[in-house]
Amino acid sequence: MKLSDRVRLDDAVALRPERFGALAYSYRDRQLFFVDHALLPFVESAGGHTLGEIAGDLEAAGKVTKEALPRLLTVLEGLRRRGVLHVL
């Protein structure tokens, strides 16, 4: 997954806000996924911005550090592989 990518949720995935961020549920394969606060803006971006743009905004707001970015990209890649996210 690259910072220039834009992502959107799979049509069969529902998101529900939770204290820790959100729960995602895939109706396709009946799997639950945990989405923490740092990850949520990427997951619900609906392709509106690139991952880099979102990360920049979060960094500017002090919500994410540069050091945390590789972990977030790894988790996003995991969600893409499980069919939860699609790269546009």
Place this chain on the structure above:
Amino acid sequence: MYYDALRQGLAAPICLTWELTYACNLLCVHCLSSSGKRAPDELDTTEAKRLLDEWAAMKVFYINVGGGEPMTRPDFFELMEYSIEQGIGVKFSTNGTLLDRRAARWIASTDYLDVQISVDGASPGVNDPIRGEGSFSRARTAMELLAAEGFPFKVNHVVTRRSFQGLDELHAMVTGMGGQLRVTRLRPSGRGKAVWEALKLTQAQNRELYDWLRAHPDVLTGDSFFHLSALGQPLDGLNMCGAGRIVCCVDPRGDVYACPFVLAPEFKAGNVRDSSFGEVWQGSPLFERLRGWEVGGQCRSCGAYDRCHGGCMAVKHFTGVDLDDPDPECVRKPEAGSTATLLPLALKPRAISPRAPAASRTVGSGPQP
């Protein structure tokens, strides 16, 4: 990582069991809800739909529908279709006896609908003394009907000391038909209390089961064996008691309980006729208490605590064990009681009539042929 977040409760349950009716054409000796007779004051269709509307608004992703035998309700198909229309997936449990070809076609052609058929032994000789004479054959017919539709059904198996040796055989039978096996833990809930000592696994079987589950990752467990995670590498799942935190149960009358295995007044959080489900889920003193509670006592100093979290609250409650004590089947405790595999049962199930009852086929919207 999410243990604390889950322990403190979610905005809505992720495992919501809805016991649609206590009516049942079987009388299984271990029935956790002591089902058999319909409650005269069960929720009517309008009330049931109102509940589904609320769950949809709360973004409940799916419901586990059970009973009793849910297919005995005349509005069964209507309610299931309504749930799916509202965006709530359905997983329903049935004894399979009322599942005919038309129902199998409806199941196979309906999105977001899963079905699990209860079978408690790999043969009539093991299953029927628990679930009733003729019940194995009828469940098997239901599986064949679903298999003929190419539908990936599940078989739910409450593993007991009598059925344990047949696990491989049952697994082969189910997967051979394109299904998936789900193995769940016997609880001393409902009528299960009367047969608990005779049917609970021996400690040797519990240890073997742990290895068997680890060797069969395709077998589902509904997270019900987390007490066995104390034996080593945790089993797949959340490995914690979710009662009132991520799990709850609504009974046919609209009573809300912390989990389907503790249908007891001490664990009743409210009723959806008195307040909304959301108010009960978010504000009941019982659920608040459960969300702040962790098993204490000697479990806290045990090296396995992070894997089993003290075990199942329901098993403790119905065996008279303090909730802060270890699970009665704690794998680090010595064997208690007999290890014989064929102990007499205190209850007898009801034999099923050889003919399929016509219940639920003629009333309500029903599946289209």
